[in-house]
Each structure stands twice: as C-alpha cells, then as structure tokens.
Amino acid sequence: MTKPLRVGLAGLGNVGAGVVKLLDTNRALVERRANRGIEVVAVSARDRHRDRGVDTTRFEWVDDATQLCHRDDVDVVVELIGGADGPALTLARATFDCGKSLVTANKAMLAHHGLELAERAESAGSALKYEAAVAGGIPVIKGLREGAAANELAQVYGILNGTCNYILTSMEQDGSPFAEVLAEAQRLGYAEADPSFDIDGIDAAHKLAILASLSFGARPDFGAVATQGIREVDIADIQHAATLGFRIKLVGLARQEAGGLFQRVHPCLVPLGHPLAHVDGSLNAVVAEGNFVGRLFFQGRGAGEGPTASAVVADLIDVARGEFGPAFAMPASKLGALPAAPQGDHVGRYYLRLTVADRPGVLAELTAALRDESVSIESLIQRGTAANGGVYVVMVTHEGPERAVRAALGRMSASDSVIGQPMMMHILDF
Amino acid sequence: MTKPLRVGLAGLGNVGAGVVKLLDTNRALVERRANRGIEVVAVSARDRHRDRGVDTTRFEWVDDATQLCHRDDVDVVVELIGGADGPALTLARATFDCGKSLVTANKAMLAHHGLELAERAESAGSALKYEAAVAGGIPVIKGLREGAAANELAQVYGILNGTCNYILTSMEQDGSPFAEVLAEAQRLGYAEADPSFDIDGIDAAHKLAILASLSFGARPDFGAVATQGIREVDIADIQHAATLGFRIKLVGLARQEAGGLFQRVHPCLVPLGHPLAHVDGSLNAVVAEGNFVGRLFFQGRGAGEGPTASAVVADLIDVARGEFGPAFAMPASKLGALPAAPQGDHVGRYYLRLTVADRPGVLAELTAALRDESVSIESLIQRGTAANGGVYVVMVTHEGPERAVRAALGRMSASDSVIGQPMMMHILDF
Numbered sequence: 123m124t125k126p127l128r129v130g131l132a133g134l135g136n137v138g139a140g141v142v143k144l145l146d147t148n149r150a151l152v153e154r155r156a157n158r159g160i161e162v163v164a165v166s167a168r169d170r171h172r173d174r175g176v177d178t179t180r181f182e183w184v185d186d187a188t189q190l191c192h193r194d195d196v197d198v199v200v201e202l203i204g205g206a207d208g209p210a211l212t213l214a215r216a217t218f219d220c221g222k223s224l225v226t227a228n229k230a231m232l233a234h235h236g237l238e239l240a241e242r243a244e245s246a247g248s249a250l251k252y253e254a255a256v257a258g259g260i261p262v263i264k265g266l267r268e269g270a271a272a273n274e275l276a277q278v279y280g281i282l283n284g285t286c287n288y289i290l291t292s293m294e295q296d297g298s299p300f301a302e303v304l305a306e307a308q309r310l311g312y313a314e315a316d317p318s319f320d321i322d323g324i325d326a327a328h329k330l331a332i333l334a335s336l337s338f339g340a341r342p343d344f345g346a347v348a349t350q351g352i353r354e355v356d357i358a359d360i361q362h363a364a365t366l367g368f369r370i371k372l373v374g375l376a377r378q379e380a381g382g383l384f385q386r387v388h389p390c391l392v393p394l395g396h397p398l399a400h401v402d403g404s405l406n407a408v409v410a411e412g413n414f415v416g417r418l419f420f421q422g423r424g425a426g427e428g429p430t431a432s433a434v435v436a437d438l439i440d441v442a443r444g445e446f447g448p449a450f451a452m453p454a455s456k457l458g459a460l461p462a463a464p465q466g467d468h469v470g471r472y473y474l475r476l477t478v479a480d481r482p483g484v485l486a487e488l489t490a491a492l493r494d495e496s497v498s499i500e501s502l503i504q505r506g507t508a509a510n511g512g513v514y515v516v517m518v519t520h521e522g523p524e525r526a527v528r529a530a531l532g533r534m535s536a537s538d539s540v541i542g543q544p545m546m547m548h549i550l551d552f
Numbered sequence: 553m554t555k556p557l558r559v560g561l562a563g564l565g566n567v568g569a570g571v572v573k574l575l576d577t578n579r580a581l582v583e584r585r586a587n588r589g590i591e592v593v594a595v596s597a598r599d600r601h602r603d604r605g606v607d608t609t610r611f612e613w614v615d616d617a618t619q620l621c622h623r624d625d626v627d628v629v630v631e632l633i634g635g636a637d638g639p640a641l642t643l644a645r646a647t648f649d650c651g652k653s654l655v656t657a658n659k660a661m662l663a664h665h666g667l668e669l670a671e672r673a674e675s676a677g678s679a680l681k682y683e684a685a686v687a688g689g690i691p692v693i694k695g696l697r698e699g700a701a702a703n704e705l706a707q708v709y710g711i712l713n714g715t716c717n718y719i720l721t722s723m724e725q726d727g728s729p730f731a732e733v734l735a736e737a738q739r740l741g742y743a744e745a746d747p748s749f750d751i752d753g754i755d756a757a758h759k760l761a762i763l764a765s766l767s768f769g770a771r772p773d774f775g776a777v778a779t780q781g782i783r784e785v786d787i788a789d790i791q792h793a794a795t796l797g798f799r800i801k802l803v804g805l806a807r808q809e810a811g812g813l814f815q816r817v818h819p820c821l822v823p824l825g826h827p828l829a830h831v832d833g834s835l836n837a838v839v840a841e842g843n844f845v846g847r848l849f850f851q852g853r854g855a856g857e858g859p860t861a862s863a864v865v866a867d868l869i870d871v872a873r874g875e876f877g878p879a880f881a882m883p884a885s886k887l888g889a890l891p892a893a894p895q896g897d898h899v900g901r902y903y904l905r906l907t908v909a910d911r912p913g914v915l916a917e918l919t920a921a922l923r924d925e926s927v928s929i930e931s932l933i934q935r936g937t938a939a940n941g942g943v944y945v946v947m948v949t950h951e952g953p954e955r956a957v958r959a960a961l962g963r964m965s966a967s968d969s970v971i972g973q974p975m976m977m978h979i980l981d982f
Contacts, residue, residue, distance in 0.1 A: 144844050148704055154769060154882040155701045253699070259845035261699020268875075269683070269691020271585045272865035274578055339584060397851065400830060414574050415689035415862035419851040421827065432845035435702035445698075445875040452584040 126159030127442040130190035131181075132213055133202030134167035137227055137254070139174040140431030141200065146176070152435065156442035160435070163195050191217040198223045198249075198441050200434060206230035218242035218250075223446070225437040227254035227430055229328040236335060236342035237457060240449040249446035251437035256329040257282060257406040259429025260422035261436065266336045266410055267451040273412025277377035277552065278337040280408035281401050282329040282387075284424045285313050285320040286352050286372040288404045290389075294360050294369065300353065312404065322351035323372065323387040330374035334385050335450045337410065338378060339457055342450070346462040347374075348386040355389050358506065359475055359545055362516045363391050365503065366473075369399045373550060382461035384468060391473050391549045397421075398550070411552065466525030471500065471549040474519070474527070476534060477512035477541045484539040488515065491533035495526045512541040518549065556589030557872040560620035561611070562643055563632030564597035567657055567684070569604040570861030571630060576606070582865065586872035590865070593625050621647040628653045628679075628871050630864060636660035648672035648680075653876070655867040657684035657860055659758040666765060666772035667887060670879040679876035681867035686759040687712060687836040689859025690852040691866065696766045696840060697881040703842025707807035707982065708767040710838035711831050712759040712817075714854045715743050715750040716782050716802040718834045720819075724790050724799065730783065742834065752781035753802065753817040760804035764815050765880045767840065768808060769887055772880070776892040777804075777815040785819050788936065789905055789975055792946045793821050795933065796903075799829045803980060812891035814898055821903050821979045827851075828980070841982065896955030901930065901979040904949070904957070906964060907942035907971045914969040918945065921963035925956045942971040948979065 131138055142162060145152060153159045165178055166187035184190050187209050191199045199217045201224060203210040210231050217224045224243065226232070232239065232252055243250035253263045257280070266278070281287050285307065292303045304321065307313035319325050327347040335342040352372050363370050368391035376385045392399040397419045401407040406424025411417050423429040440447070450457055478484045485504070492499060503516045519527055527546065534540055561568055572592060575582060583589045595608055596617035614620050617639050621629045629647045631654060633640040640661050647654045654673065656662070662669065662682055673680035683693045687710070696708070711717050715737065722733045734751065737743035749755050757777040765772040782802050793800050798821035806815045822829040827849045831837040836854025841847050853859040870877070880887055908914045915934070922929060933946045949957055957976065964970055 140844070144702055148702060148843070151704055151769075152702055154886045155878075157878065157883055259842075260848060261695050264694060264699050265691050268870060269694050269866055270862070271869045272574055272578060272582055272862050274581055339581075397827075397830065400827065412689075412862060413578070414570070414858040414865075416853045416859055418690060419849075421849040421851075423846045428844040429846055432700070432702050432842060435844075436699055439701045440698060443875075443877060445873075445877065447873060447875065448585075448587065453587055456584045 124158040126161045127156070127438065128161055128163045128195055128197045129200055129438065130193060130196035131162050131165045131200045131202070132187040132190050133204065134165055134174055134178060135202065136427040137430045137434065138167065138202045139176050140427035141434050142176045142178065144431045144435050152439065156439045158442050160438050160442055164190055164193055166190055188212045188216055191220045191222050196222065198225060198438065201226040201228055204228055204230070206234040211235060214239055215242060218246040218248055221246045221248060223249035223441050225251045225434055225441065227252065227434060229255040229325070229332060233328040233331040233342055233344040236332065236450065237454060240454040243449055244454055249441050250449040251440060253437050254430045254433035256332050257408055258422070258424040258426065259432045260406060260408065260420050260424065262408045262420045263336065265418065265420055266333065267447060270410055270412050270415055270418060271451060273415050275337045276411045276413065277375065278333050278408065278410045279373055279375035281371055281398060281406050282326040282374045282424070283320055283372060284404035284406055285317070286326070287401065288312050289321070290352060290355065290370055290372065291402045293357055297357060299357050300355060321353060323349040326372060326374045326387045330376055330385055330387055333408070334376035334383060335457065337376065338383055338460065339452055340383055340460040341457045346383065346385050348465050350388040352389050354545055356545065358508065358514060362475060362503065362514070363473065366518060367394050368392055368549070369394065370547070371398060373398070379463040379467065381463040381467050384463040386465065389547050391547055393550070396550065466523065466528065468524045469521060470524065471521050471551055472519045472524070472527045473547045473549060474517045474531060474544060476515045476544040477508040477510055478515050479539045479541060480513045481539070487537050487539055488534050492530045494533060495530035497522055497526050497530045510541050554588040556591045557586070557868065558591055558593045558625055558627045559630055559868065560623060560626035561592050561595045561630045561632070562617040562620050563634065564595060564604055564608060565632065566857040567860045567864065568597065568632045569606050570857035571864050572606045572608065574861045574865050582869065586869045588872050590868050590872055594620055594623055596620055618642045618646055621650045621652050626652065628655060628868065631656040631658055634658055634660070636664040641665060644669055645672060648676040648678055651676045651678060653679035653871050655681045655864055655871065657682065657864060659685040659755070659762060663758040663761040663772055663774040666762065666880065667884060670884040673879055674884055679871050680879040681870060683867050684860045684863035686762050687838055688852070688854040688856065689862045690836060690838065690850050690854065692838045692850045693766065695848065695850055696763065697877060700840055700842050700845055700848060701881060703845050705767045706841045706843065707805065708763050708838065708840045709803055709805035711801055711828060711836050712756040712804045712854070713750055713802060714834035714836055715747070716756070717831065718742050719751070720782060720785065720800055720802065721832045723787055727787060729787050730785060751783060753779040756802060756804045756817045760806055760815055760817055763838070764806035764813060765887065767806065768813055768890065769882055770813055770890040771887045776813065777817060778895050780818040782819050784975055786975065788938065788944060792905060792933065792944065793903065796948060797824050798822055798979070799824065800977070801828060803828070809893040809897065811893040811897050814893040816895065819977050821977055823980065826980065896953065896958065898954045899951060900954065901951050901981055902949045902954070902957045903977045903979055904947040904961060904974060906945045906974040907938040907940055908945050909969045909971060910943045911969070917967050917969055918964055922960045924963065925960035927952055927956050927960045940971050
C-alpha cells in the first residue's frame with residue numbers, strides 16, 4: 123500500500139472538526155476505499171484552545187494558516203477558513219505554488235477566483251477539489267463534472283441554501299410571517315445573527331456561479347448572477363401560490379439562452395408536480411437537464427458538520443487515488459467568457475401580487491397596464507384583505523419576456539390604487 | 553492534447569447506437585471535457601446490415617465481438633452484448649488479458665462475475681467501468697463509489713426497474729389490473745415479449761447485487777438476493793395502500809443487519825412522505841444513507857438509448873482522463889464474502905391482505921393466529937368485495953421479525969375462511 127496521504131487542515135470550525143471526527147470514526151473504511159491512509163498531520167485555526175468536541179492537540183499546530191502548505195509533512199491542504207479573499211486565497215495560491223493539491227469548501231473564493239485557481243492547479247499538476255462548496259454532502263460537483271460529462275446541458279438549477287429553504291418551509295407550515303420565522307431560525311442556530319448572506323441570496327449565488335461554470339464550460343462569473351433573496355416573500359404569496367398549485371422556493375438557475383448565459387437566484391413558484399417542490403426544510407437539491415441523459419435530480423443535506431465533512435473527505439479520497447480531474451470539468455484554457463444573457467429577455471410565466479384599494483375601476487386600470495405592455499394574463503384572483511387594508515390581486519401571466527412584465531408592473535405601481543410594493547416571481551416551468 | 557481514445561464497440565442495439573449518436577452529436581464537448589477525442593474505430597454486432605438510425609459503415613467491422621480487444625487500434629472496449637456469460641464474459645476477460653479497459657452496461661455479468669472481473673482489471677492495471685449497468689443515466693455508481701466514499705452506509709435502496717415502476721404507476725393511475733397494464737406496456741414497447749426478467753425482479757436483483765457490493769465492501773453475490781416481483785400485486789393492494797398513506801413500489805434494498813448483509817428485491821409500501829413514493833413512471837431512483845452524509849437521493853431516467861449512452865460515455869471520459877478507480881469502491885482483495893442475513897430476521901412493519909369468507913368469527917380466527925405468533929397489529933381494515941366473492945381484510949403490523957409474520961400468515965392461510973393466496977409486503981420505514 124502507498125504511504126498515507128498527509129493533510130494540513132486550515133480552519134477548525136464545525137466542518138473542520140467534522141473532518142477530524144469522520145477520519146477518526148471511519149478510519150479503516152476510508153483507508154480501504156482510498157487504498158492508503160488519510161491522516162491529518164497539521165492544523166491551523168484562530169483559537170488554539172477552543173473545545174471542538176474532538177482532540178486536536180495530537181496534530182502539529184501552525185499559527186499562520188497560510189504556512190501550512192510549506193510543511194514537508196503535508197501532501198494536501200484542506201482550506202476551511204472561508205471568505206473570498208484574505209488568508210483563504212493566500213493559502214490556496216501558496217498551495218499550488220508548492221505543487222500540492224487543495225480541497226476546499228469555499229464557495230465565495232471559487233465564485234470570485236475560480237478561473238485563476240483552476241489555472242494555477244493545472245500549471246502545478248495539482249488537484250483543485252470543492253465538492254463541499256455546493257450543496258454540502260450531495261455529490262453534485264462530481265455528478266456534473268463526471269457523471270453528466272457527456273451531455274450538453276440545457277439548464278442547471280436547484281435549491282442551494284438550506285437556511286432560506288428552512289424559512290420558506292416553516293412559513294408555509296406554520297403560517298408565520300418571514301420576520302418571525304427568521305427570528306426563530308436565529309434562535310435555533312439555523313440562521314446567522316447577520317442573516318443577509320443567506321437570505322439575500324448571496325450564498326446561493328456563489329454556488330450557482332460554480333454550477334454554471336461546471337455545466338456550461340464558462341468561467342465562474344459571480345458578477346453576472348442576478349440575485350434576489352426571500353425578504354419580500356409574504357406569507358400571503360405562499361398561500362396564493364398554494365391555491366394556484368405551486369410552492370415558493372429560492373431557486374438558483376443557470377441556462378443557456380439566445381443572448382448568452384442566464385444566471386439568477388430568485389424566489390420562484392415551483393409546480394407541485396416538480397421534484398423541487400418537495401424539497402423541504404434545510405435540504406438542498408440540484409437538477410441538471412442534459413441532451414442525452416434527460417433530467418437528473420440530486421437531493422440531500424446541503425450543510426452541517428457531517429454532510430460537509432463527507433464531501434471534503436470524498437475529495438481527499440479522490441486525491442489519494444490520484445484522480446485529479448479538471449476543476450471545472452474541462453481544462454481552464456477551454457473555459458469561455460460567456461456573455462451574460464440580458465435578464466429582461468428571459469421568457470417565462472410570472473406571478474404578480476399587488477395590494478390595491480378596494481374600489482371600482484382598479485382592475486380596469488391594472489389590465490390596461492398589462493395590455494399596454496402586451497402582457498396577457500392566464501389567471502387572476504382577487505381576494506383576501508392585506509394588513510395594509512387593501513385587497514390582494516394575484517395574476518399569473520402567459521409566457522412572455524420578463525422585460526414586458528416588469529414594464530407593466532412599473533405602470534401599475536405608478537397608480538394611486540396600488541398600495542405598497544408589488545411582488546413579481548418567476549414560475550419554474552421546466 | 554493527448555491522442556484520441558479509440559473505442560471498440562461490441563453490440564449495436566439501442567444503447568450501442570445511442571453511444572455512436574452521442575459521440576457524433578456532442579463530439580466537441582466530449583473532447584473538451586476529456587481533453588482528448590473519443591472515437592469509435594471498430595464495431596461488432598449480430599447483424600451488419602440492420603438500419604440503426606446512424607451510419608456505422610464508417611467503422612471497422614469485426615465479425616467476432618470477442619476479437620475486438622485484440623485490435624491494435626482499440627484502446628478501450630465497450631461491451632453492450634449483454635448476458636451474464638457467453639461472448640460478453642469472453643470479451644471482458646480477453647479485454648483485461650490484453651491490458652485494456654472495459655466499459656460495460658452488463659448488470660447480469662457483473663452480478664455474477666463482478667469479483668473475478670474486478671480482480672482481472674486490477675491485475676491488468678485497467679479500468680472496469682459500469683455506470684450504465686445500474687439506474688441508466690443516473691450517476692449512482694459514481695455517487696456511491698466516489699461521492700459517498702467517506703461514509704459507512706447503513707443501507708442502500710431504490711427503484712431499479714423502470715418497467716415495473718411504469719406498470720405499478722399505471723395500475724395506480726388507471727385503476728387497471730396488472731395483466732391489462734402489462735399487455736399495454738408490451739404493446740408500447742415498455743415491456744419485453746417475455747417480461748419475466750423485469751417483472752419477476754431479476755433485473756432489479758442484478759442491479760442490487762452491484763449496489764450492495766459497492767456500498768458495503770462485499771463481493772457481488774447475486775445468489776444472496778431474495779427476489780419477489782410484482783405479479784402478485786393486486787389493484788386492491790394499491791388502493792388499500794393509498795388509503796393507509798402509502799404507494800407500492802418495487803424496491804431493491806440492501807442493508808447491514810446483525811446477521812449479515814440483507815439483500816432483497818420486493819414490492820414495498822412506501823410512505824407518501826418519502827421521496828421514493830414520488831418516483832413515477834419509468835423513472836429510477838436510489839437512496840443511500842451514510843453515517844456522516846445522511847440520506848442521499850438520486851433520481852433520473854433508468855433506461856433508454858439516451859440516458860444509457862450518457863452513462864457509457866461518462867465512463868469513457870473517465871477512462872480518457874486516466875481515472876480508473878477501484879471497480880467496487882475498494883481493491884478487490886479487500887471485498888469481503890459477507891454472510892447473508894437470514895431473511896426471516898428482518899425487522900419491520902408489514903402489510904397483510906387476505907380475502908376471507910363473509911361470515912362471523914373470521915376475524916377472531918385471524919387475530920388468534922397473530923396472537924399465537926406474537927404479532928401485534930397496528931391497524932386493520934375490513935372492506936370491499938374481492939372478485940372471488942370474499943371480503944378484503946387488510947392489516948398493518950407493528951414492527952417485528954418477518955419470521956413471525958410469515959408464520960402467522962401460514963396459520964391464517966390454513967383456515968377454511970381464507971380464500972386464495974394472501975399478500976404480504978414490507979413497509980419501508982426509513
């Protein structure tokens with residue numbers, strides 16, 4: 123048997139501790155699977171003395187994480203520091219400069235610097251592995267990079283943020299408003315004290331940029347992801363959607379459109395017949411649609427110590443087996459700088475919810491605005507009284523370009539009869 | 553760029569033709585992903601002149617498929633002949649003797665000869681790849697062998713035969729009996745003229761033996777898979793199950809139990825809240841439950857030209873990238889000959905359906921039989937008149953060993969009051 127693969131571990135938060143626990147618990151199995159041992163030899167973290175529920179004193183301690191890769195006894199670096207730049211990026215670059223491989227869970231770093239890191243890994247003849255960066259324990263990076271590798275993909279999309287999915291599921295199940303569910307999620311530790319990274323869709327957008335790169339041979343381009351979070355989703359929207367046969371999910375979606383690569387994170391109405399509609403609580407799921415394989419659906423736990431550690435160690439087993447693969451499913455030099463498809467060109471059905479004054483003539487005003495922008499309506503519901511005293515008007519459009527729907531919404535919003543901010547959501551019709 | 557990977561293709565049925573079409577259609581993409589071309593150079597099939605919807609005259613024709621691997625211009629053999637033995641096995645052995653790699657969709661051959669072939673591949677330093685053998689286009693072999701590689705798995709199970717799932721789904725949707733739906737499926741080409749391979753569970757059992765080997769580090773052991781098909785599933789069972797909150801699916805299940813490795817293909821009652829309950833029509837799905845990752849769920853198209861070709865070419869891309877991996881997730885020498893867990897020891901809840909004469913005292917007889925075998929009942933429904941004039945009695949047991957439930961069923965069957973054959977199905981409670 124080959125010598126053990128020696129790991130330098132940067133970051134000892136939940137996931138780092140999980141990796142140590144996994145390698146302890148499943149030691150013999152991992153060794154059989156990798157055909158060699160996988161051993162943590164050196165670690166680095168901010169606080170040496172914190173209780174992590176696992177003994178880390180047996181490892182060499184390194185004060186400066188960015189120095190881990192320079193140790194002679196480290197073959198591969200696991201980067202769990204986080205953050206797009208700073209020490210994580212410094213360590214990643216240094217690891218490849220040392221000709222060593224990197225396993226990371228850092229979605230922000232890959233979304234921002236993925237191309238550069240893939241190029242550096244290739245030049246060094248090293249592996250850049252990041253299964254844990256997207257959808258936690260679900261082997262979706264491998265599923266796309268290798269499993270679906272023979273396919274031209276039409277689109278890839280999914281539920282990529284467990285916190286948002288937990289909040290939306292709880293709003294639906296308990297009938298509680300967003301703010302209340304968020305506060306409860308924070309109390310339970312499912313949401314951060316500053317939750318904006320999750321609930322404004324930024325975390326999902328990082329993951330989507332990575333999935334889009336893998337799926338479409340594009341350079342990761344976080345800046346091209348249009349991002350809308352779930353703050354504006356009202357409990358009334360969830361109830362209206364249910365009446366119409368949909369559930370609301372925060373969906374990250376990338377697809378090849380006529381104008382280029384469309385990338386967006388946004389709350390969507392998902393039909394009950396679609397497998398994504400049944401992904402509840404903190405679960406994640408990814409759908410990929412290929413020209414030969416058809417629709418692939420992957421579901422599992424998208425976060426947490428165990429699932430994320432599972433993904434990190436799967437990557438380590440790949441490295442131990444010498445299976446380095448191309449980071450973004452093809453050599454970095456082949457990744458294209460694809461133009462971003464104009465968001466307004468996106469064609470689909472849309473859900474519109476407005477709160478209007480309860481007086482005659484309002485519907486005539488709204489429908490005139492739609493007519494003037496050539497938006498046709500599939501269904502319209504007027505019912506329920508909003509907190510602001512108005513009446514809900516909910517519409518589902520026929521398929522059409524988003525630009526027209528937004529323009530019609532602009533006209534409607536200008537009306538004195540419309541109270542507060544209208545809501546517009548895309549209907550997932552794949 | 554490296555020289556192209558040159559493929560010898562044995563078998564030009566639907567899947568073989570699909571592989572040729574895929575490599576034609578997605579040629580440039582596959583080349584980018586593999587970082588080299590993948591080219592069919594020689595083919596072999598029974599009938600040289602059959603119209604396959606794709607030009608195969610441009611390839612070298614080889615009359616004897618088992619000779620494909622001996623050609624100097626063939627780097628890798630794709631075996632799509634089928635059958636556990638015969639020319640497929642001869643070709644597989646010869647391929648490794650030639651020091652070349654094999655990609656196959658042949659579940660029967662792997663279920664029966666998997667260990668031998670894995671050993672031969674390793675000795676030769678070659679790859680044995682078989683993503684297409686289980687669940688068609690779903691990258692579940694890769695998902696288990698690599699994606700979940702860091703986990704001790706508690707169980708792996710799924711819907712592994714699209715024909716059975718199509719029949720069960722149609723029975724439920726149309727309310728039509730088994731024989732009628734089967735005839736219709738045969739007419740539409742979804743079921744073979746001789747359907748026993750599918751509907752008696754043999755095809756699913758081949759696939760399960762492979763999944764079990766991969767998941768539990770066991771030698772593939774087809775003989776240890778207890779197999780029950782769907783012929784005995786009555787439309788009344790489907791209706792009773794729905795009343796109780798379940799759907800009936802043919803499930804292949806392998807798990808580590810106290811007595812050894814439990815492997816079985818059987819119709820099961822799946823709770824509506826379980827993702828497998830919503831896998832409809834000809835779709836396949838696999839669930840794996842790991843000690844760190846939790847539950848992973850993979851769904852997609854389990855058969856057909858496109859999905860199967862997608863899996864074959866994914867394997868070819870792996871081979872082109874030089875990623876050979878261990879066939880059954882660890883070196884063949886480490887695969888254990890695990891004892892088979894006695895089927896009667898299996899603990900679970902069970903569904904029982906009997907048809908009984910409509911007269912007083914029958915229930916007392918039945919419940920006495922259950923009491924005598926220490927089987928306790930969670931619910932009992934008596935309703936509906938069967939075609940044979942009797943009355944349906946449907947019971948759900950509390951959790952207990954299957955042996956006791958079977959014994960009680962034996963007692964009940966001996967009663968004059970019970971008409972025809974009772975039905976017993978396992979309830980999937982994971």
